[in-house]
Structure formats: structure tokens, C-alpha cells
Amino acid sequence: MKKIVILLFCSLFIFSTPLPAEALLEEGSNEMQKTNQEGILKFDNLQVELPGFSLEEAIKKSYIETKEDTSKNFTSSFLALYITAIFRYAIIVITILAVIFTMFSGVQWMTSGGNRATIQQAQTRIQRSIIAIAIAVTSYSLLNLLNTRLTQLQSLEVEFVPAIDWAIGNEQVQDPIDPPLPDSVGNPTPVSVEPGKMSYGYNNVPYFAQGAEPWGPTHYGPPNCSATYRSGACGPTSIAMVLRHLGKEVDPRNIGAIAESLKLIRCGVGTTMSTTLIRALEAEYNVTIKWVKDHDEALALLRQGKPLVQSGPQIGFTNKNTIKSYKGHYVVLTGTETVNGREIIHVNDPGRKNPSEGIVYKTLELYKQTPRGFLYIQNK
Numbered sequence: 001m002k003k004i005v006i007l008l009f010c011s012l013f014i015f016s017t018p019l020p021a022e023a024l025l026e027e028g029s030n031e032m033q034k035t036n037q038e039g040i041l042k043f044d045n046l047q048v049e050l051p052g053f054s055l056e057e058a059i060k061k062s063y064i065e066t067k068e069d070t071s072k073n074f075t076s077s078f079l080a081l082y083i084t085a086i087f088r089y090a091i092i093v094i095t096i097l098a099v100i101f102t103m104f105s106g107v108q109w110m111t112s113g114g115n116r117a118t119i120q121q122a123q124t125r126i127q128r129s130i131i132a133i134a135i136a137v138t139s140y141s142l143l144n145l146l147n148t149r150l151t152q153l154q155s156l157e158v159e160f161v162p163a164i165d166w167a168i169g170n171e172q173v174q175d176p177i178d179p180p181l182p183d184s185v186g187n188p189t190p191v192s193v194e195p196g197k198m199s200y201g202y203n204n205v206p207y208f209a210q211g212a213e214p215w216g217p218t219h220y221g222p223p224n225c226s227a228t229y230r231s232g233a234c235g236p237t238s239i240a241m242v243l244r245h246l247g248k249e250v251d252p253r254n255i256g257a258i259a260e261s262l263k264l265i266r267c268g269v270g271t272t273m274s275t276t277l278i279r280a281l282e283a284e285y286n287v288t289i290k291w292v293k294d295h296d297e298a299l300a301l302l303r304q305g306k307p308l309v310q311s312g313p314q315i316g317f318t319n320k321n322t323i324k325s326y327k328g329h330y331v332v333l334t335g336t337e338t339v340n341g342r343e344i345i346h347v348n349d350p351g352r353k354n355p356s357e358g359i360v361y362k363t364l365e366l367y368k369q370t371p372r373g374f375l376y377i378q379n380k
Contacts, residue, residue: 053085073157080153094136098129105129179327181315185369190321191339191361198319199355202346203335205245205307208252209353210237215253225267229256234330235271237350238309239281241332242377245307248285258284270328273311273375292374295367301376302345308333312371316347316359324359326351331359
């Protein structure tokens with residue numbers, strides 16, 4: 001019995017050792033580079049609430065951190081704090097149950113009337129209860145002894161991937177005034193080609209202009225919207241070019257009709273290239289459509305002669321070697337070519353039928369300034 005008392009005393013002593021309170025947060029980080037993101041984790045209520053765990057506190061300790069290379073990481077202590085709360089709650093529950101069993105066994109012992117079998121049963125249950133308490137309250141020390149990282153849970157850190165809006169200002173395609181170039185572009189240098197020689201249709205990718213007859217003046221979008229194919233259907237027009245290249249009998253109206261039926265046209269903005277539309281196109285034309293979100297991967301496909309649809313802010317050169325830019329626009333990148341020692345990306349620009357006014361090519365420098373969102377369409 002002395003051994004049991006000593007074990008109980010040691011257990012109570014260890015029980016006084018602080019249990020892990022929360023994850024290690026913000027260690028070695030630069031406070032000036034953090035953006036507090038209260039509300040970035042959005043939960044109505046936890047389905048299983050735990051004593052000692054505060055959802056509001058976990059949300060407040062979520063933030064986006066900008067690193068020296070301008071990349072961003074999202075850090076959240078939610079999972080670490082929740083696991084810690086489960087661990088502490090489990091210790092409390094086990095301890096309470098063990099104490100209850102010990103008390104019950106003590107009463108059984110006292111009322112045994114000298115019955116050796118009953119006394120032995122009660123003693124065994126008391127011993128096991130004390131062992132359970134000892135294991136529960138020493139678990140933190142044991143885990144810490146094995147590996148300190150088992151008891152010092154780190155915050156969850158993942159790379160922050162910004163959203164790529166596939167329909168930014170597409171109604172501005174026909175605006176005669178180009179938006180100003182961003183400072184990051186600097187002063188782009190065109191490739192030395194004879195003006196007027198370069199045109200659309202590189203790599204045998206057929207060209208459609210969104211303003212061409214017969215679809216150009218046709219209404220496109222919600223009934224209360226005044227948009228037409230000419231002003232807002234660069235998305236369907238670009239997809240139609242690639243599908244026609246793949247041998248499908250299609251023009252911009254076919255793609256536009258699917259987008260309209262799915263109500264994926266935003267007045268004043270353009271076509272939303274959602275998963276719903278992509279799946280509908282795959283089923284209708286027996287193709288597979290893949291998102292490519294890396295410039296290098298997209299460039300490798302273009303070098304293989306695989307055309308890609310791209311949307312977002314666009315900057316490139318006309319066949320007069322003048323700069324052309326759009327606030328937001330769908331175009332088709334038709335392939336690559338080396339001209340006068342410089343690699344360029346050929347473009348089918350549905351917004352301007354005349355290649356002297358639309359984007360005909362991009363240099364690699366301008367290509368890397370464009371959004372990292374491409375649609376790769378291929379036959380099944």
C-alpha cells in the first residue's frame with residue numbers, strides 16, 4: 001500500500017506541472033510585416049465546444065505575413081489550440097473517472113465485511129485507477145521527454161494563394177483609352193519586326209473577333225444589361241477559337257449561349273469562368289479543361305504548340321510594335337517563336353479585329369507580368 005501512496009503523491013506533484021497552454025506563435029517574426037486577419041477564419045459555431053478553447057481567440061491569432069521575397073503565408077493557431085484543448089480536457093475527464101472509481105472501490109472495501117475476494121477486487125480497481133491518473137497527468141512530461149515538438153504545437157502555416165479574378169473589367173475592352181501601365185512594367189521594348197507583317201492565327205489557331213458579324217451586335221448577358229458580344233464576350237470568343245482549333249464546329253455564340261443559360265455573365269464585368277461553366281463545356285464538346293496556374297508550366301505548353309486561354313489585365317504589342325493594354329480581357333496565347341534572338345508569345349486578341357490595334361505578341365518580360373491563370377483545353 002505504501003507504493004500506491006508514493007505513486008499517488010508523485011502523480012499529484014507532476015499534475016501541478018503546467019500543461020501546454022497553446023501553440024508557439026509568432027516566434028522570430030517581424031511584427032511590421034504582419035496583417036491581422038480577424039475574421040479570415042469564418043465559423044458560425046463549433047459543433048463540439050471544449051472548455052478552455054476560445055474560437056474568437058483562435059480567429060484573432062490568424063494573420064497573413066509578407067516575407068522578404070513578397071510571398072505571403074497564412075498562419076493560424078486554430079488547429080493547435082483545438083488539439084491542446086482536447087488534450088487538457090481528456091486529462092480532466094480521465095482523472096475525474098479514476099477518482100470516482102477509487103471512491104467507489106473504497107466504499108466497496110469498507111463494506112466488504114472482511115470478504116477477501118471483495119477486498120482484493122476493490123484493491124485492484126484502486127490500483128488501476130491510480131495508474132490511470134498517473135498516466136494521464138504524466139502524459140505531457142512523457143511526450144515532452146520523447147520529443148519537445150510533441151508538446152509545443154506549431155501554428156499551421158500555409159502559402160497564401162491570392163484569388164485570380166477571371167472577369168475583371170471585361171466590359172472595358174472597347175474603351176478607346178488604354179489603362180495606364182503598372183510601374184512594374186517599366187518601358188517595354190518591342191521585338192524588331194517589320195511593321196504590319198505579324199498577324200493573328202499563329203500555329204493555325206483560327207481567329208474570331210468578338211465584334212465581328214453576325215454575333216458582334218447581339219445582346220450578351222442578363223436581360224437588364226445593355227452589353228453585346230462586341231463589348232463583353234471576349235471569354236466565349238477566346239474559348240471558341242481554341243475549340244475550333246481542336247476541330248469543333250463552334251463560334252462565340254455557342255459558348256455564349258452556355259454561359260447565359262448558367263447565368264454566369266455579370267453586367268459591367270463579363271463572363272465568369274467558373275467550374276460550372278468548365279464542366280458544361282467539357283460535357284458539350286468532349287474535351288478536358290485544366291487550370292494552369294504557373295507561368296513556367298504554361299510556357300512549356302505554349303512551346304509545344306498548345307494554345308491557352310488567359311484572362312485578366314493584358315499588356316502586349318500590336319503589329320506596329322506599339323503597346324496595347326486592357327484593364328481586363330480574355331485572349332488566346334497561340335504559341336511561341338524566336339524572332340531576332342528574342343522569344344515571343346503570339347496572341348489572338350478578340351477585342352480588336354485589326355492586328356495593328358490589338359495585341360499580336362508579348363515578350364517574355366510582359367508575359368511574366370500577366371496573371372498566373374490559364375485554361376488548357378484538349379480533346380479527350
